[in-house]
Amino acid sequence: MTRLPYDGVVLTAPVSVPYERYTNESAHWWIARALREALKKASVTPQELDGLSVSSFTLAPDTPVGLTQHFGISPRWLDTVPMGGASGVAAMRRAARAVQCGDVDVVACVAGDTNRIDSFRNLLSAFSRFSMDATFPYGFGGPNASFALLQDAYCHTYGATREDFGKIAVSQRANALHNPHAIMKKPLSLAQYMAGRMISDPISLFDCVMPCAGSEAFVMMREEMAVAKGLPYARISATIERTNAFPDDPMQLRGGWVVDIEELWDMAGHGPDAIDVLQTYDDYPVICMMQFEDLGFCAKGEGAEFVRRHDLTIGGGFPHNTSGGQLSVGQAGAAGGYLGLVEAIRQVTCTAGPTQVEGAKRAAVSGFGVINYDRGLCSAAAVIEGVNR
Structure with missing residues (x-):
């Protein structure tokens, strides 16, 4: 079966609400902020x-469903995507096909979460039936131990090394350090990384993300609407x-x-060599390395050598997680599954500001989420391309 292309549908209005380590605001508040900013950026009224x-x-x-009443909106198409990093x-x-089929004209895609002092612990203790029955009661206080294995x-x-x-x-x-909204604002050297305390051997301190509060959003609409509004946009390849x-794999x-x-x-009509910038889901560096391999940037088992041979910074030959x-930015719950895509939209529309990769036109984005017991269950990837106007 040949899949239909995503003709006529575009991505625009990428928004990141600056993350905070802890907050007393609700998830509703964070989602509302991202939605308001995205609609304003897209010149769309509620x-x-x-x-x-x-x-x-x-x-x-x-x-x-309850959010629609909180926000005073009346959508004819409503979706919730519980796929974590994907x-x-x-x-x-899903939104692209809804717009393409005419079921809806404009879709705002939003992810956000709060983070109070005990939010992360409460989330982990009841994350899934597997975690409640088979990991948390035995001292596996979250994904660190599973990803250590x-x-x-x-x-x-x-043969990869720390x-x-x-x-x-x-x-x-x-x-x-180029992103003014990143939670982590101090330089990190390899020596500091190597000296980081062990959390769950071989996972050490700087292999782990920082739970925080925040939200991300973007808007999907028909291309002619984006053109009429004068918006920068990207197409889905x-x-x-x-x-x-x-x-059946004994270990993922x-x-x-x-x-x-x-x-x-x-x-997409091209291979990975045509990609200008890559955004992978990075709950741990080892998962980034798996994505380099599984997305075809190198062969299986060659991820470590690939990393050794490439400069992964904004100005390097292989810009990654720009x-x-x-x-380093932080993991704002489900917003972490949007972070790379929102940044990719900014990159290919040349609106990334201080993190902009010069000449970036095509971006690949991958997601990975929901570690139910011993592995992440959800994976996704996309290629998007900016439009010169």
Whole structure:
């Protein structure tokens, strides 16, 4: 089966509400701020907004249905995407088809979460039935221990070292120093990375993201509408999505991207060598390395050597996670699944400001999320391209 292209639908109005380490504001407040800013940027009134997609871990007891009353909007299309780090690309895929089919004219895709003193602990303790029954009661206080097993297996299988993962973290911190909204504002050296205390061997301090509060958003509409409004925008060249790939693998050393990667590049009409900037989901550096391989930038098992041979900073030959990624910007719950896509839209529309990669036209974005027990279940990827106007 040949998939239909995403003709006539575009991405615009990327918004990042500056993250905060802790807050007393609700998830509703963070989502509302991102939505308001995105609509203003897109020159769309709340009355004109007829589609809404929301991702959030801390919205309870409300759902996106309740948000419509809080916000005073009446959409004819409503979606919620509970796919963690894959939520941004997944939301974009669904919204794009809704606009393309005429079910809706304008969709705002928003993700946001709060972070109070005990929010992260409460989230982890009841994240899934697996976590409640099989990990948390036995001392696995979250994903660190699960990803430690994954990283240990990856290193033993492919020969990657802590220095290799450290280069990813250090490069992203260098990028974050250009981002005024990054939570982490101090330079990070490889020596500091290596001296970081062990959290769950071999996962150390700077392999981990900082939970925080924040929100991200973008708007999807028909291309002629974006042109009429004079908005900078990006087209969708290709997307893929997969849930629970390779369930029989005893340890997750590959993600669902592998199943559909040929389709991604076939649909895009080019290969990974045509990409100007890459945004991967970075809950841990080892997952970035897996994505370099599984997205086709290098062969399986060659991720460490790929990292050694490339400059991953904004001005380098392989710009990666140019905002600083979650490792340095922070992980604002479900907004972490939007962070890379929102930055990618800015990059290819040349609106990224201090993190802009010179000449960036095409971006690849990948998402990875929902570690239910021993592995991340959701994966997604997209290729987007800016339009010169």
